[in-house]
Amino acid sequence: GFGLKDNVEIYSIKGDPYGNVLALTSEGMALINPRYKVPRYYLTDLNLESDYVNVMSVDSDNQFWIGTRESMIRFRESNEQNRNQPSTILEQILVMLEPGDTSRHEYPFNRNHFTFNISSIWLQQPDAVSFRYKLDGYDMDWVYTLNRTLVFSALQPGDYTFRLQSSADGNWENLEEITYAFTILPPFWQRWWFIAGIIVLISLIVYLVVKIRINALRRRELAMREKVQSQFDTLRNQVNPHFLFNSFNTLISIIGTDQNGAIDYVEKLSDYFRIVLEQREKDVIKVGEELELVKNYLFLQKRRFGDNLQYEIDVAQDVVNCPIPPLTIQILIENAIKHNIISRTKPLRVVVRSVGNKIIVSNNLQEKLTREPSTGIGLENVRNRFRILFNKHIEVDKSADTFTVVLPLTEVRTI
Secondary structure, eight states, X not given: OXXXXXXXXXEEEEEOXXXXXXXXXXXXXXXXXXXXXXXXXXXXXXXXXXXXXXXXXXXXXXXXEEEOSSOEEEEOOOOGGGOOOOEEEEEEEEETTEEOOTTOOEXXXXXXXXXXXXXXXXXXXXXXXXXXXXXXXXXXXXXXXXXXXXXXXXXXSEXXXXXXXXXXXXXXXXXXXXXXXXXXOOOGGGSHXXXXXXHHHHHHHHHHHHHHHHHHXXXXXXXXXXXXXXXHHHHHHHHHHHHHHHHHHHHHHHHTTOHHHHHHHHHHHXXXXXXXXXXXXXXXXXXXXXXXXXXXXXXXXXXXXXXXXXXXXXXXXGGTTSEXXXXXHHHHHHHHHHHBOOSSSSOEEEEEEEETTEEEEEEEOOBOSSOOOOOXXXXXXXXXXXXXXXXXXXXXXXXXXXXXXXXXXXXXXXX
């Protein structure tokens, strides 16, 4: 050992104050650095023999005294370049309390418990050796210790470098440093490819959920639209029979008293229904178009009741283009004629006027004691059509002497 030749016989060994080993051998005296195991021969002609075993001693001044057959030799190493520090040794690495392979530098995330067994070579005063270590990636600064076993448990995934030094005098400058670099791999669910896959999967799921939701909403909207359209078609188809029923009653009453007037009435009625049929397939018409129908309708009713039926139409020009369901005002006026007394002593007065974005249809209230046959769909028909078409509610006010219906108008739109 110590780098000596195989055929060299060692007689005596002593340590010097600087951590070197002074050996007396069959070839002479050798100064050996145990860290590098490189011998330095200082004296080769000492005539040392095997009989002189343990003939070397050290005095209080750290001088070596060597006895030979013919003399005493004193030796003292004064060259400061031979001043040494302990040789630092990383004896063993335990991973999960099992001996680890120091050639391996990557470990799975669940093998994260490391134990480092350390030591040093220092022949003069082994107990004076102290260590400092630092685990880059875990410790913020150097840790000083006398322990020979260092434990790191539950390390997180990442890159680490274990650094170790030893010193006999507390001087840590320019010392040998033992290092061991290793990596703890993250679990698969923290790898970039897994995270990317999860993101893609979540995005796909969100896309599918949103798409399914949109399709469901579209189907629901289509179903609701079809339901609303069906309801509106039903309501719209109720208009003509309702009005036609009352028109024939009026015509019957005129024929018996005024045949010429009846002919004129039929012509006007024909013109009226022609206009109605033109608007029949429309959901809404303009307020101005509705008023033309109302005037035509009132003309027909005026032929029957004469001065007993009075009316006034006062609608501002800025609302004539607003949308309104066909025959809305006509139905309200028809109901007023149907349910109230109309006579010379009790004339019926109907007023159609606009206030802001509303149309108000009112009449004086003088209800008949015996009501005429009715389908019961007039006012309710108007209410439902405003709710379905505009999501608005009409206002109905019945006082002791007046019946009033307020129709809210919506914004002007293309009809």
